[in-house]
Amino acid sequence: MERANGTTVEEFILLGFGVERQKRFLFLIFFTILYIITLAENITIITLVFLDAHLAHLPMYILLSNFSWLELCYVSTTVPRMLCDLVSPPGLISFHACFLQFYILFSLGNTEFFFLSAMALDRYLAICHPLHYPQIMSPNSCYSLVAICWVLGFLGYVVPVILTSQLSFCGPNVIDHFLCDPGPILSLACPPLGNAPLIFQVSMESLFLGNVFFVVLSYSIVIFTMMKSSNQGSRQKAFSTISMHLLVVTLFYGTVGAMYLIPGGESQSVITKAVTLFYTAVTPFLNPLIYCLRNDQVKKALGRLLRRMLRLLMTKVTV
Numbered sequence: 114m115e116r117a118n119g120t121t122v123e124e125f126i127l128l129g130f131g132v133e134r135q136k137r138f139l140f141l142i143f144f145t146i147l148y149i150i151t152l153a154e155n156i157t158i159i160t161l162v163f164l165d166a167h168l169a170h171l172p173m174y175i176l177l178s179n180f181s182w183l184e185l186c187y188v189s190t191t192v193p194r195m196l197c198d199l200v201s202p203p204g205l206i207s208f209h210a211c212f213l214q215f216y217i218l219f220s221l222g223n224t225e226f227f228f229l230s231a232m233a234l235d236r237y238l239a240i241c242h243p244l245h246y247p248q249i250m251s252p253n254s255c256y257s258l259v260a261i262c263w264v265l266g267f268l269g270y271v272v273p274v275i276l277t278s279q280l281s282f283c284g285p286n287v288i289d290h291f292l293c294d295p296g297p298i299l300s301l302a303c304p305p306l307g308n309a310p311l312i313f314q315v316s317m318e319s320l321f322l323g324n325v326f327f328v329v330l331s332y333s334i335v336i337f338t339m340m341k342s343s344n345q346g347s348r349q350k351a352f353s354t355i356s357m358h359l360l361v362v363t364l365f366y367g368t369v370g371a372m373y374l375i376p377g378g379e380s381q382s383v384i385t386k387a388v389t390l391f392y393t394a395v396t397p398f399l400n401p402l403i404y405c406l407r408n409d410q411v412k413k414a415l416g417r418l419l420r421r422m423l424r425l426l427m428t429k430v431t432v
Contacts, residue, residue, distance in 0.1 A: 122282040122301075125211050127204035129195070129291045130386065141199045147398055148192045154401035155181040158411070165414040172235055172255040174411075177404060179259045180228050184397040187221045190214060191393045195291050204291070208282070211293040216274040218292065218393070222369065224266025226324040229362055231258050233331035236358060240351055241338045269320050273313040277302075280309055289382050294389065321369065328362055357403050364399065368392040 130140065162168045162178035169175075194214070198204030206214070235255075238246050277295065280302040288297045299310055332355065339351050372388050405411040 122208060122284075122286045124205050124207045124286065125293070125298075125301075126287045127198055127206055127291055127293075128287060128289050129198050129202055129204055131289075137199050137202070141196060144192060144199075144394060145196060147394060148188065148196070151188050151394075151398040151401075152185065154398065155185045157415070158401055158405065159185075161411065161414045161418060164418060168410065168414050170252050171410075172250040172252065173232075173239070175252065175255045176228065176232050176235060176259065179262075180225075180232070180404075181401060183221060183224055183228060184400060187218075187225065188394060188397040190218050190221060191292050195394075198291065206293065211288075211298070212274060212278045215277075215293040215295060215298065216270060219270045219274070219295075220267040222392075223269040223320055224262055225365060226320055227262035227265050229365065230324045230327045230331075231262055232358060233328045233362075234258075236355060237331040237335050240335050269316060273309070273316050276307070276309040276312055280306060290386060290389070292389065292393070294385075296385070321366075325366055325370075328366075332359060332362075354408075357408075360403050361396075361400050364396050364403075365392060368396070 130137070132140070158181040159178050162174045191214075194204070194206075235250060238249055242249070273295075277298065280299075282301055283303045285301055288294070288301070290297050295313055299306065299313075302309075335351075335355060339355070342351075368388050368391050372385065372392075
């Protein structure tokens with residue numbers, strides 16, 4: 114039956130990658146392993162921060178642990194569904210499930226925008242205002258900042274998703290993608306589309322560009338402050354930390370910007386899928402490595418946790 118808004122489509126078909134069975138099997142193995150490693154990496158960071166008394170009270174690691182939880186949610190929104198569709202294509206997804214995935218995915222991506230801004234703010238305060246940093250970024254203030262990031266992240270796309278879901282879908286229901294992306298969804302909607310595409314684009318670009326501007330401004334001031342520092346040891350340590358942050362920022366903003374801000378990006382389905390796959394599956398795998406590979410405090414905390422587990426294991430064996 115036709116819904117009140119003229120919609121007759123009850124489910125969508127996700128075409129996925131459009132590759133033959135042998136390549137689907139290779140994709141399945143590769144992304145299953147990648148997903149398991151990504152879960153292990155981010156769970157390890159959350160566990161370290163939660164169990165280590167020193168890290169648990171440092172704002173940078175409070176933000177990092179929440180960022181890892183965000184990455185867990187982000188990768189789990191798309192990859193398990195993608196793996197299921199690789200096993201048994203084509204991927205059927207209900208109308209409501211499709212829009213739910215659309216909303217959650219973009220809300221988590223939006224939350225990541227705000228978390229990257231919060232982490233830039235943390236580094237700005239730590240390096241440019243070290244004397245006032247403990248008072249400004251106390252654990253309670255940091256948890257409040259985390260809550261603000263989550264709330265703002267999930268409020269940003271409420272209106273665009275509702276407006277898009279109210280469009281009429283009365284024709285084809287095939288989405289040439291492995292997830293419910295707004296571009297292919299809007300291309301299936303029957304005219305008139307009204308203001309939904311414009312509102313979505315304005316929301317996306319304003320949230321994206323606003324956070325990019327804040328991050329670039331924060332790190333520019335930080336780098337300028339470090340260049341003026343006469344203490345070469347502290348300057349080198351700060352540059353090492355900032356370089357890791359900037360790499361994460363560049364990976365995420367670069368791929369998202371390529372997808373939604375470069376004209377004609379959505380018309381090239383192969384490139385679109387590849388870029389989407391990178392920022393939904395690969396960056397959550399890379400981010401923990403980037404943040405922690407050269408982080409001495411995380412390495413020491415991991416060493417303490419492993420020694421504690423080893424002692425516990427030896428005690429049980431002895432008993």
